[in-house]
Each structure stands twice: as C-alpha cells, then as structure tokens.
Amino acid sequence: MHRTHHCGELRRSHVGQTVTLGGWVNSYRDHGENLVFVDLRDRYGKTQIVFNTEDNSDIDGLARKLRREDVVKVTGEVRYRGDSLVNPKLTTGEIELRVHELVVLSRSKTPPFEVEGGDLPNEELRLKYRFIDLRRPELQKSIILRHHLTQAVREYFNGLQFLEIETPMLGRSTPEGARDYLVPSRVHPGSFYALPQSPQIYKQILMVAGFDRYYQIARCFRDEDLRADRQPEFTQIDVEMAFVERNDILAMIDGLVAFVMKAVRGVEIKTPLPRYTYADMMERFGSDKPDLRFGMELIDIGEIAQKSDFGVFRTVMSSGGRVRGINAKGAADKYSRRLLDVDLKNFVSDFGAKGLAYMKVADGKLESTIAKFFSEELQQQIISRMNGENGDLLLFVADQPKVTSSALSALRNRLARELKLFDPSEFSCQWVVDFPLVTWNADEQRFDAEHHPFCQPNPEDVELMNTDPGKVRADSYDLVVNGYEAASGSVRIHDSAVQQQVFDLLKIHPEEAERRFGFLLEALRYGAPPHAGIALGLDRWVMLLAGDENIRDVIAFPKTQKASDLLTGAPSDVDARQLKDLHIEVTELPDDK
RNA sequence: GGGGCCGUAGCUCAAUUGGUUAGAGUACCGGACUGUCGAUCCGGGGGUUGCGGGUUCAAGGCCCGUCGGCCUCGCCA
Structure with missing residues (x-):
C-alpha cells in the first residue's frame, strides 16, 4: 500500500502517529528555504502537510519543486496545529502532517484549468480534460x-x-x-x-x-x-x-x-x-409535467374574449381556438414594455404563438394598449376571472388549444423562475x-x-x-x-x-x-x-x-450537443479494413476527409 | 432541419463601439520570506483575437462562409 490513511481522515486523535498519505497537490505555500506547506487532496478531503527543516525535511531538493496536481506519497508525524492555527474550513483542520519523507509518484503538466479556485472554464475544455474536471469537489x-x-x-x-x-x-x-x-x-x-x-x-x-x-x-x-x-x-x-x-x-x-x-x-x-x-394537468398548467412548486395556473377567458371588440381574440375564438392567460402576481412593474413586446413575445413565438397580449391591473382597472377593446364590464370580468389585484400582470395567448398550452406553460416556468416564485431546493x-x-x-x-x-x-x-x-x-x-x-x-x-x-x-x-x-x-x-x-x-x-x-x-463522461465525446474523440472514422469486414461502404464523406 | 447566444494570453474576462505597441486578474517561470491556509512581496515570459474570405487608408469589433461549445423549437414509441 502506498498509504495508511486518506486525506479526509486524520483528526486530533491521530496526533503522534506516523502515517503515510497519497494524493494530489492541491496548492502549495512556499515560505522559503526552511518551510513549505502543501494541501494534499484525494476524494476524501484535504490534509495540510508541512515541510520544515526542523524535521529534517528535504525541502530544497523536492518540496519546493512540488506543483499543482503532482501526485505524491508522504510519510510523517501527525501533529496538532496549535490553538491559533486551526483551519476551520478543513475537516482535518486541527492537524497537519510533518513530513519526514516525500516521494513524487507522478509529475503533472500545468493543468489547463484550476481544480480549485479560479473560474470554471468553458464546457468544451472541461469535457476535453474531463479527468481534471472530475477532480473538482462539485463533480x-x-x-x-x-x-x-x-x-x-x-x-x-x-x-x-x-x-x-x-x-x-x-x-x-x-x-x-x-x-x-x-x-x-x-x-x-x-x-x-x-x-x-x-x-x-x-x-x-x-x-x-x-x-x-x-x-x-x-x-x-x-x-x-x-x-x-x-x-x-x-x-x-x-x-x-x-x-x-x-x-x-x-x-x-x-x-x-x-x-x-x-x-x-x-x-x-x-x-x-x-x-x-x-386532462387535469393539461387544463390547469398546459403541460403533462408541470412544476407544482408554484401555482400560476392557466385560466380560460374565452367566453369573455368572445364578447370583446378585440378582433384577434374574436377571430381565434371563432376558429376553434382558445384564449387563456396567467396571472403574474405583483409583477406589473417588473417587466418593461420592451421585455413584454420583444423578449416575452419572441419567447412564446417559439411555441407557435402569434402574439402575447398583456394587461396590468391598476386602480381596479385594466391598463393595456388593448384595454379599449373591452367594456368596463368585461374588464371587471377578466380581473375577477384572473383573480387580479392591483399590481398584477396578466398575460394572454390566443391561439389553437395546443399552442396556448405549450406557450403558456413555458411562459409560466420562465416567469416563476425570474420572479423567484419557488424555492429551488424544494422537491x-x-x-x-x-x-x-x-x-x-x-x-x-x-x-x-x-x-x-x-x-x-x-x-x-x-x-x-x-x-x-x-x-x-x-x-x-x-x-x-x-x-x-x-x-x-x-x-x-x-x-x-x-x-x-x-x-x-x-x-x-x-x-x-x-x-x-x-x-x-x-x-x-x-x-x-x-x-x-x-x-x-x-x-x-x-x-x-x-x-x-x-x-x-x-x-462521468457525457457527450456534447452534437453527441461527440471530446475526451476520446468519438465518434471517429475507422480503418477501411474494419468497414470491409462489416460489409459497409461509406458513400458520403465530409469535404475534409 | 430552424432560431438564439458565445469563441481575444493556459484559464476567466476587458479593449472608450472601425484608429497608437491588444490589457487586467489568475495560472505559469525566477527570486525573497519559519506558520501559511485564496499566503504575501519583487521580477519575468506568454497573443495566427477559432479558421477562411471580403469591405476599408485602417478590422478583435463590420459583411459572407465555415468549425466548435451552449440554450432552444422540431424530434425524443
């Protein structure tokens, strides 16, 4: 065995024992000719190891040359760090290993990105160097x-x-x-x-x-x-x-x-x-897999829309469509005209919706460019049907039933997320x-x-x-x-x-x-x-x-959106011999092959 | 197959919107330091701005194409 303990294991109870650890150099703090600290990491945790000339450590020969991600084996004595020196961030923070003997098992090239500290690089690089990415504690x-x-x-x-x-x-x-x-x-x-x-x-x-x-x-x-x-x-x-x-x-x-x-x-x-x-989920949420951590159900205002002077709504109703909406409680001030007319409209258009109508509830009335098409009475009916209160933002999609479902359910998810209507840690x-x-x-x-x-x-x-x-x-x-x-x-x-x-x-x-x-x-x-x-x-x-x-x-080893494995390069071309064995002839090749 | 975002130093980003020698943090290299733990301090190297065309006196920034990554519609009995 190359180790007696792992890097998340040692506690104050081990003080005085001589142990051997193996792991990766997570970081080093070089204090000169006489003192070097290294945080050694494995999947169980991190342990601070110390090279000190007082312990006859070989500092200049090896310790000062250690770099991130080198793999080493160290033998030494477990010591209590001292009352003022405990590191509460580490489970092993009460102790350190005073090294007598260091063996470098494997040097590392400078890693393409940092396992700890530093910002995450783009995913392309992470996937290519998956063996580095997988060392990150999160993964x-x-x-x-x-x-x-x-x-x-x-x-x-x-x-x-x-x-x-x-x-x-x-x-x-x-x-x-x-x-x-x-x-x-x-x-x-x-x-x-x-x-x-x-x-x-x-x-x-x-x-x-x-x-x-x-x-x-x-x-x-x-x-x-x-x-x-x-x-x-x-x-x-x-x-x-x-x-x-x-x-x-x-x-x-x-x-x-x-x-x-x-x-x-x-x-x-x-x-x-x-x-x-x-049927219940489709009617209430427009989706067969609604997120029930929040409400904001879809509400049908078809009957009211039919009685209005709004041509868009009336046309949809007379051609077998539906007019449905959601109520974003208290969100009237949270979405600008631009967001509503451009961003959210484009968002629902991905699902086939030709438009997005919206109204704000203010002073017990509807405030909207299309409000004029609705009589006072119809406006009150809409507010009541939508459970509207002052400050609410009402959004409507008028279209074929399927479109109202998919557009509004997607919109519902997006708004809930943006308005923080649920606790992401809940199930x-x-x-x-x-x-x-x-x-x-x-x-x-x-x-x-x-x-x-x-x-x-x-x-x-x-x-x-x-x-x-x-x-x-x-x-x-x-x-x-x-x-x-x-x-x-x-x-x-x-x-x-x-x-x-x-x-x-x-x-x-x-x-x-x-x-x-x-x-x-x-x-x-x-x-x-x-x-x-x-x-x-x-x-x-x-x-x-x-x-x-x-x-x-x-x-552990996922594929990209184009189903490639950036680590191994799969899929790849193969030898002509392999194709021949399989009785396969490739008829169309990309230009570069 | 369609739509959107992105690609600048090893990495993360910036570059006053087309104008001087493309900068910063971090990483890396060298040096200093006996108690650090995101160590600190001093110094240094590092760039085909994804690739190929084009426009222009001038392109990292504009146009066309292409490659790659991500999100998404279609697709996923």
Whole structure:
C-alpha cells in the first residue's frame, strides 16, 4: 500500500502517529528555504502537510519543486496545529502532517484549468480534460451521490424480492419510437443490431417467463437531438412486476421515492404521492409535467374574449381556438414594455404563438394598449376571472388549444423562475395518470402510440376504441419531479387479442406486427400474466437530487450537443479494413476527409 | 432541419463601439520570506483575437462562409 490513511481522515486523535498519505497537490505555500506547506487532496478531503527543516525535511531538493496536481506519497508525524492555527474550513483542520519523507509518484503538466479556485472554464475544455474536471469537489460529489442513489435503489428492490436481471445490448431494431443506434453484423452481411432504447420488450418477456419482480439499472440509447436534460446514452432504473395493477406499481414506486429521498438527501417525503389526471394537468398548467412548486395556473377567458371588440381574440375564438392567460402576481412593474413586446413575445413565438397580449391591473382597472377593446364590464370580468389585484400582470395567448398550452406553460416556468416564485431546493413529486392511448398523426393520417404499442387501454374506454380512439385513455402513468419527467410507465397488454386491436388502431398490419414484434406476440400466447412496469430516468434523478440543471454534470463522461465525446474523440472514422469486414461502404464523406 | 447566444494570453474576462505597441486578474517561470491556509512581496515570459474570405487608408469589433461549445423549437414509441 502506498498509504495508511486518506486525506479526509486524520483528526486530533491521530496526533503522534506516523502515517503515510497519497494524493494530489492541491496548492502549495512556499515560505522559503526552511518551510513549505502543501494541501494534499484525494476524494476524501484535504490534509495540510508541512515541510520544515526542523524535521529534517528535504525541502530544497523536492518540496519546493512540488506543483499543482503532482501526485505524491508522504510519510510523517501527525501533529496538532496549535490553538491559533486551526483551519476551520478543513475537516482535518486541527492537524497537519510533518513530513519526514516525500516521494513524487507522478509529475503533472500545468493543468489547463484550476481544480480549485479560479473560474470554471468553458464546457468544451472541461469535457476535453474531463479527468481534471472530475477532480473538482462539485463533480466528485455528484458522482458519489449517483453511486449512493443506485445503491439505495438496489437495497430497496432487493429487500422486496426483486431480481436484478441483465438484458442484451445487441438487440433487434424496432422502428417505432426514437431513432436507433445501429451496430452492423459481421457474420450477417447487411444486417444490423440495434442498441436498446429501453429493455421494454425483454422485461415483458421476463414476466411471461415467471420472474415476477424484475429491476435493472439499464443503459439506454436514443439517436435523437440532445438537450440540457437529455443524453443519447442514458440510464434507466427499469422495473416490471407481474400479477399487479396500476396502483401496485404506483405504491411500489412511492415507496422507492421515499426510500431514496431519505437515504440520499435525508428528506422525508409524504406518500402516497399526489395523483392527477393528464386532462387535469393539461387544463390547469398546459403541460403533462408541470412544476407544482408554484401555482400560476392557466385560466380560460374565452367566453369573455368572445364578447370583446378585440378582433384577434374574436377571430381565434371563432376558429376553434382558445384564449387563456396567467396571472403574474405583483409583477406589473417588473417587466418593461420592451421585455413584454420583444423578449416575452419572441419567447412564446417559439411555441407557435402569434402574439402575447398583456394587461396590468391598476386602480381596479385594466391598463393595456388593448384595454379599449373591452367594456368596463368585461374588464371587471377578466380581473375577477384572473383573480387580479392591483399590481398584477396578466398575460394572454390566443391561439389553437395546443399552442396556448405549450406557450403558456413555458411562459409560466420562465416567469416563476425570474420572479423567484419557488424555492429551488424544494422537491415536488406528483403522478400524472390517464394519458391518451394514442395521438393523431396528421402527416401520416393515422394514430401514434402516446407511450408505446404495448400499453394497455383503460378498460373503461374499450368501447371508444372503435368509435373515438383519440379519447381512449391509457393505463399509463408518469412521475413528475420539479417539472421534469422523472419516470414513465404503464400496465401492459397481456392478451394477444387486445394487442391486435391496438396494432389495428396504429395501422400496424398483422404481417408487419408479426415481423417486428412476432416474438413478443408469440410469448403472449403462452400464458402471460397481467403485468405492469415503469422506468425512472436515473440521470435526471441524480441531477434533481444534486440540484444541477444539466445532466452532463452527473455523468462521468457525457457527450456534447452534437453527441461527440471530446475526451476520446468519438465518434471517429475507422480503418477501411474494419468497414470491409462489416460489409459497409461509406458513400458520403465530409469535404475534409 | 430552424432560431438564439458565445469563441481575444493556459484559464476567466476587458479593449472608450472601425484608429497608437491588444490589457487586467489568475495560472505559469525566477527570486525573497519559519506558520501559511485564496499566503504575501519583487521580477519575468506568454497573443495566427477559432479558421477562411471580403469591405476599408485602417478590422478583435463590420459583411459572407465555415468549425466548435451552449440554450432552444422540431424530434425524443
């Protein structure tokens, strides 16, 4: 062993012992020929080590030449620093190591940025030198938190007789859903494996096979564009249970959430977590994943708008649209004309809104360039409907229903953040249930599965399958945390006749279904228990628990927005020989290759 | 595929809005100092202003293109 203790370990009780530490030079304070201080760092903490000629330390030979990030091994005696010399900023601040022997295990080039102190460099550099970035205490904390979370998850499920079962990474491509990452087969020219978007089908087959409680910390791949909370390669806590109904899954996951919150953050969560319907959330917040740490619900003023002289509102109302608004309490003075007319208007236009109407409540009346289109009576109705008080800022979007929802829900999030309407350290978890089974795809003139094609229709809505499929509710559920989709799941179809009915609805022809999912359909014909499951986004959970707003900060080696790994240079071109083995010919190359 | 922001010393930023030799903090290098802990003090080196064109007497700043990073719409069963 190159060390007897680590750098966060030594206390006053160790005084007098001779110990050996190994670590990185975090900083050094050179006091001349006779005295040098070094803060030695490892993942457990920092310890001050002292080179003093009184202790016969070799100062001029080595100690004075130590530089940041050198890796050293030091042996010496633990001493109390002295009453006036204790450093309260360090857990080891009461002691120091008086070094007798120093071995430089590895020199460091001058690091491209500072592990401690100094401003964070741009993310490009951080990703290229990820091994330096990962030394920063903040990232170490998140990676360690991630470990604690996965361990808590395992502890919870293991204690309830779940089995952790691995499923293949090389699977069959199922063109539904996200774009697949493909892996060419060498021994089957022209054929490809797909990396899993999720272990969905395998876990259902595990249920048929009788492993009635399954979980897996599963890596998943989706070749879609990235976001701050989305990586092409991510990790799911994947769960499936047999002989259960929706409420069994929700209760099981309620328990998981409470368990990990307690284990990882020391936070008590009240269960059962609140449950809302999709329809309710869409109406009140315009989103299926609203952040419930604040209110500011969407309010419909369609009836009032219709009676006004405001052409924009009237036109929208007569063409099947809606006029909805939000009330930013007390914000009348916080947004200038410019912010409202330019910034916020452009903001909602990203979501398809053609305009943003706003009114301020002052002296019990509406103050706005469009107020003149509303009679005194209508103005009072708006104020009353919007719960307006003097000083409030009312914002309205008049458009097709979908546009009012997405624009106002995004605006709601932005305003809440800017107006500090919630405590960022708080957690708000809620279930959203009864999603629609399918949504109409106008481009393809057919229905698409909202969740996935194996999702059980709500038994109460079976009649609607033939008459009004868009109204059929699914037996599905999402878990929403602080406005993020943190988990998603459903009761699965375990009856091949029902499965066929859903495929029909999705215009997946029997031969096509057989070709794509034949193995699953066949499995369902051999005695499939009722089953249901869910998958939690591990990366997002860590992000939320760590208080980060960026998923890259909780992944050791994340990819950039263009899905590159700046550390290794992946993806890269490959030898012609490799391509030949795989029977692949690249037809289009960028100009520089 | 669309929109937006950004790219100047190793790093973080500045450069009076197109005008002298591109500055500061920090890091780095050298020196001083026996109790520092963001050490301090003295001195020093360090620039293809992402890259390629263009406009101009003159470009870090303007125009066009391109590369890269971030945010976002679409996309993400």
